[in-house]
Amino acid sequence: MKATPTAIPEVIVIEPRVFGDERGFFYESFNQKAFDEAVGQHVEFVQDNHSRSAKGVLRGLHYQIQQPQGKLVRCVRGAVFDVAVDIRKSSPTFGQWVGVELSEANHKQLWVPVGFAHGFLVLSEAAEFLYKTSEYYAPQYERCLAWDDPTLAISWPKIGNPIQLSSKDSAGRTLLDAEIFD
Template identity: 80%
Template sequence: MKATPTAIPEVLVIEPKVFGDARGFFFESFNGKAFDEAVGRHVEFVQDNHSRSAQGVLRGLHYQIQQPQGKLVRCVRGAVFDVAVDIRRSSPTFGQWVGEELSEDNHKQLWVPAGFAHGFLVLTETAEFLYKTTDYYAPAHERCIQWNDADLSIGWPDIGAPPQLSAKDAAGAALTRAELFE
């Protein structure tokens, strides 16, 4: 496993070693010991999630203000543009974002620690997205920041049409009015 820090050092791109031949491929998608070494501490995951979305669907920018979740995310079918936004007011990278294309072909994963908002845009006809979380889903504590907040200026890929949003995501708060982490 190769772990590469992004422009926000706590957010890591994880690349497994893939063994492939004419029959297909094999890789270890998660190894607790190797992952803990990569992030520099023990991380315990408590929940696995799986979503399927059509092209142009944008999910996010989500986070839980209580029971914050670290997420290890990957795309197993299709491709997505995945984004993590630092929403910790005391952080030197507060308000900054990083994005990475995750796909069934590149096998990359993104480690998004607690204290970050997370979202993704589906780039292919469909995408299936898997992620592990460090805390349980708590709908009462879920929050959403506008995907197109001018203060964030996220460089979402141009897909030729406006993204498809859920009602909850369309009603996301502006960063300046959102409940954030200290």
């Protein structure tokens, strides 16, 4: 597998070696040893999640203020624009974001470490999104940043559909008003 740091070095794009021919393809989607080497630490995953969303659905920007989660994310059907925002006040990249297209065609994965808010926008007619988490989901600690916070100025792709948000995501807070990490 190939591991490439993004503009925020702790957020890493992971590209598996894909073997394909006229019959289809095969790739190793996760290998603990290779992953640990790629991110420079041992990460134990405790939960796998799977979501399906229609075009224009934006999920996020989510994080847990206690029991924080690192996430290894990928799109296995369709395509999404995936975003990680550094919300560690003491970080030199605090308030910065990176975005990567993840799709069934490119097989890319994104490592979003603890201390980041995460979200994605569905670009295709539908998308199925899988992710591993390093901590269990704890709704009492879940927080949400506003996807359209002008301080963050995330350049979400124009897709020709209106953005669809859950009520929880519609109530996201700005970075200046949110509970964040030290």
